[in-house]
Amino acid sequence: MANKRCLQPVSVVVSFLFLFIFSFCQVTFGHAVLIEANPPLNSQVEESPAEIRYVFNERLEKRLFYIRVFNEHGELMTDDQAQMSEDQREVSLELPLLPNGTYTVTYHIVSADGHPVEQSGYLTVGSSSQQPSSWYMLNVVNQQNHEGVSIDRMLYYAALLFLTGWLFWGIFFSFQEETNEATYRQWLQRFRHFFLFSLLITGGLQLSSLLRDWGIASLIPELSKSLWGWTWLISLLLAASAYWILRKTKWIDALWILLLLVIEGLVGHAITFSPAFLTVFIDIIHLVVATVWVGGLWFFIVFWKSARREMIRFYPLFSQAALISILVATGSGLLLTFLFIPKWSYLIKTVWGILLIVKTALVLAVVLVAQSVRTKMKLNQVDQLERLLRIDFSLMIAIVIIVGALTYVNPLPQNKPLYWNEKRPSVHLMTQITPKAPGDNQISVHAKMVQADREVKLVEVSLVNRDGKVAPIQVPVEPIDSEVEEIGDAFRAQGPYLPFAGNWTIEVRVRDSNDDEKMYKKDFTVY
Known part of the structure; x- marks a missing residue:
């Protein structure tokens, strides 16, 4: 019954997070844009x-x-x-x-x-x-496939943090009773299986995608020369070696943890941002402190009932480490956010930013719960800690899920071509800006008069910067031949008419053969 009560808040949190994350499944997943x-x-x-x-x-x-x-x-x-x-x-x-x-x-x-x-x-x-x-x-056609954010990534990060965190505390904390040591080794074996399984699944899905485009003969030599291929292979070797070398010597355990987290840092978001050395280093520090917190909290969950005296002895060590971990995680997280995104306003414009805000709120909740636990321990009210530990565990699971999603979601908002279809009683207008990014763009307009006795006489296009940085930019669209009669007369221009990022409006003026003129506007943002 106690275990069921413990899992109730976890199931609620996990269900909510999966609904929240996958409700964004069509939005800006992937990295290179x-x-x-x-x-x-x-x-x-x-x-x-x-x-x-x-x-x-x-x-x-x-x-x-x-x-x-x-x-x-x-x-x-x-x-x-x-x-x-x-x-x-x-x-x-x-x-x-x-x-x-x-x-x-x-x-x-x-x-x-x-x-x-x-x-x-x-x-x-x-x-x-x-x-x-x-x-x-x-x-x-114009659908960009980023492989999405998937459960396998979340499971992989959960397995990574649980295994390294469990092993970390096994280095610094020794059990006084053999039965507790045996329980520790059982959980270590489970986490080994979990990590190896998640690594094989994640790599297998990646390889299946690459095989579809390359074939086995071409893929093997290409993988041997790629960063992802090497890091995945080394991770696989470390996962296999965990069954033989861990829990023999503490320094080997520490080196194994460090190698695994360094490899993970080399294939995360950080490697794609400049300066790469700094961002990767900060990301590794972020992973280390997350490992400390996740592993220590799971210690409490596993041993609180069966080895309470051991956990009371463990608490001062974990409490100090958890406080430092949260402070360092907050600082490193802020630094990474500053290095990843050029504007803080982007936080509310991307899935990555929204998830980061949710994660930050959950971390604040962890701080409040930790303070309550610390107060109960000082007052020697250890019998009242079980509920707080369940809440803390639920928050931990939620944060781990979000971390798994964050690793696969682009921190930056993406520029996508503008496709604007305007149907009015007098005219049908189709406008396209490709790629709708700073620099050279192709701007095309198709205009067709609804009334059969009228024709398009003139089309004028201008781009207005709503941030007020420059005066309106006139786009010299020229008529072009179009054999597709149903989309009307075609006009096009190509050039650097979107010189920089910002908030823009495209204005299209259409004059018909009776010299009646209408103007149509469409707002958009260039990142």
């Missing part, structure tokens, strides 16, 4: 481009990337391999002369932290009646 594309995805060019070039917001894995171009028959247009720039942020592919037509362009890259990102879109060369509408592309 496309910030510049030339030519843009889902665009039309007059002549065959010499190359396709994609620039990302962070450093990429040196291996396991490609750009492929297919014609309408699914035939590959070039066998040449894509090339990566020295700073590992840019991928390009030289193209042969492409005849007029519509092509499918697809790319696949792996973030430096090991997370795959892939996307497809169309490229129309010249005028083509085969060009799909922007709205079809929005819903069917």
Whole structure:
């Protein structure tokens, strides 16, 4: 009965968190984000481009990337391999002369932290009646696959923290009774199994995604040269060695913990931000203090009833370590947030920021519960601690789940192409800005008059910076030939008309053959 009562608050918290996290499952998961594309995805060019070039917001894995171009028959247009720039942020592919037509362009890259990102879109060369509408592309093709945030990542981080934390306290605390030592070893064995299982599942899912695109013959040599491949293999070796080398010598246990956490730091968010040495170091410190807190609290949960005297002796050691851990975790978390995001306002614009705010609130709740536990211990009211320990345990599980999600969610808001469909009684307007990022963009407008006796005479486009930094920017859209009659007259311009990030408004003025003029506006944000 006691165990059931202990699990009740845990099940409530876990259920709530899974609902909360997966309600965002379609939003900005993954890491590397496309910030510049030339030519843009889902665009039309007059002549065959010499190359396709994609620039990302962070450093990429040196291996396991490609750009492929297919014609309408699914035939590959070039066998040449894509090339990566020295700073590992840019991928390009030289193209042969492409005849007029519509092509499918697809790319696949792996973030430096090991997370795959892939996307497809169309490229129309010249005028083509085969060009799909922007709205079809929005819903069917222009979907960026980031592999999502998944339960396996949460389980992996839970296994990592529980195993390293349990082993950490086994180094610094010795049991006086053999039965408690035996219980400790039983739980250590369970955590070994849990960690190895979660590592195999996480790696297996990653490998299955890569196998789909590369095949076994090409994948093995590529993995052997990639950071993710090496770190996963070393983690697997450490997980296997845990069955033979742990609990023999304390310094070996400490070195094993340190190696595992350093490897985890090398494939987390921190490796993709500058300066990488500093961000990785802070991230490792953050992992160490989380390990101390999770392992110590689980000590209390396991041994509180069966070895209360041992836990009363353990409490002063854990209390001091937990206080230091929370202080260091708070400081390192603030530093990482400062290094990860350029503006604090981004915290409320991304899933990563929202989860971080929730995690911060839970940590504050942990501090309050810890203070209550400390007060009860000072007053020697140990019989009243069970409820507080259940609450603390529930908060710990919630925080571990959020940490697992945070490792797979992008800290930065993403720029996505603007697709704006405006249907009014007099005109149907379709406007597209691609990639809708600072720098070079393609802006296209399709306008069709509803009344058959009227035609589009003039279309004017301007971009207004709502932050007041610059005067309105006139976009010199020019009429282009379009063989797709149902989407109306087409106008397009390409250039650096979005010079910097900020809040913008696109204004489209449409004048018909009777010289009646209407203006339509759409607000958007560039990050």
